[in-house]
Amino acid sequence: MIGVQKRYRRKSVLKYVSFQMNEGEIVGLVGENGAGKSTLLQILATAMEPTAGELRLNGKRYEDDFKQLRQIIGYVPQDISVWEEYTVEENMRFFEKLSWKRRSPEECRKLCLEMQLTQWKEPVHSLSGGMKRKLNLAISLLNDPILLLLDEPTVGIDLKSKTEIGSYLLDLAKKEGKMILYTSHDMDEITNVCDRVYSIGEDPFYPSLLKERGVHVEQLT
Numbered sequence: 339m340i341g342v343q344k345r346y347r348r349k350s351v352l353k354y355v356s357f358q359m360n361e362g363e364i365v366g367l368v369g370e371n372g373a374g375k376s377t378l379l380q381i382l383a384t385a386m387e388p389t390a391g392e393l394r395l396n397g398k399r400y401e402d403d404f405k406q407l408r409q410i411i412g413y414v415p416q417d418i419s420v421w422e423e424y425t426v427e428e429n430m431r432f433f434e435k436l437s438w439k440r441r442s443p444e445e446c447r448k449l450c451l452e453m454q455l456t457q458w459k460e461p462v463h464s465l466s467g468g469m470k471r472k473l474n475l476a477i478s479l480l481n482d483p484i485l486l487l488l489d490e491p492t493v494g495i496d497l498k499s500k501t502e503i504g505s506y507l508l509d510l511a512k513k514e515g516k517m518i519l520y521t522s523h524d525m526d527e528i529t530n531v532c533d534r535v536y537s538i539g540e541d542p543f544y545p546s547l548l549k550e551r552g553v554h555v556e557q558l559t
């Protein structure tokens with residue numbers, strides 16, 4: 339992305355954001371509440387248009403090909419968005435039908451099992467918050483995206499599930515070459531999982547905390 343700007347009415351949230359990601363990389367995005375992390379992810383996910391600037395993925399400009407590009411992007415928004423009254427299986431099969439890529443029921447189940455989501459026949463309302471987040475993540479992987487955008491995927495979940503999700507993301511990046519951009523307020527997780535980190539917003543709190551831990555942080559505007 340080059341020179342991406344976003345303004346909500348008079349409020350400028352992204353001033354001139356430029357960065358590049360490579361295959362197989364996990365990049366963290368940190369910043370205080372309201373810094374613009376979700377805005378940036380929504381723009382990258384084609385869910386929102388920037389006010390100005392250029393975005394490219396796989397050599398294609400968003401402006402020219404956003405429908406095709408949407409097919410190779412996985413996006414997990416901050417809020418859990420699954421059907422609570424249906425089982426994990428029913429959710430996976432429902433979202434598979436909406437996906438660009440056809441997946442057999444076995445493949446759908448495998449996606450869940452790979453991140454230790456084993457309650458295939460359980461209704462979602464009976465799952466813990468961590469399991470629901472895993473289901474959201476499994477759904478985002480149905481179309482086998484090359485770019486995965488995760489907005490606080492581990493918020494409010496226990497350390498075990500966090501660790502499982504972290505190691506699953508590492509596998510996705512390192513074995514399958516996916517690019518992963520993800521936001522979190524948990525600096526331990528960012529330190530353990532990310533190859534490098536972008537910081538957004540003016541507050542130096544997160545960058546200085548991460549630099550103390552030897553993490554490479556670049557500032558976005």
Ligand SMILES: Nc1ncnc2c1ncn2[C@@H]1O[C@H](COP(=O)(O)OP(=O)(O)OP(=O)(O)O)[C@@H](O)[C@H]1O
Binds near residue numbers: 370372374377
């Ligand atoms: N649809 C909208 N209309 C107007 N202002 C908005 C809209 N969406 C976000 N904003 C504002 O833009 C700023 C950035 O919001 P954003 O949600 O991108 O921040 P964030 O870094 O993701 O915050 P958090 O860590 O709390 O999730 C905030 O001041 C927010 O109030």
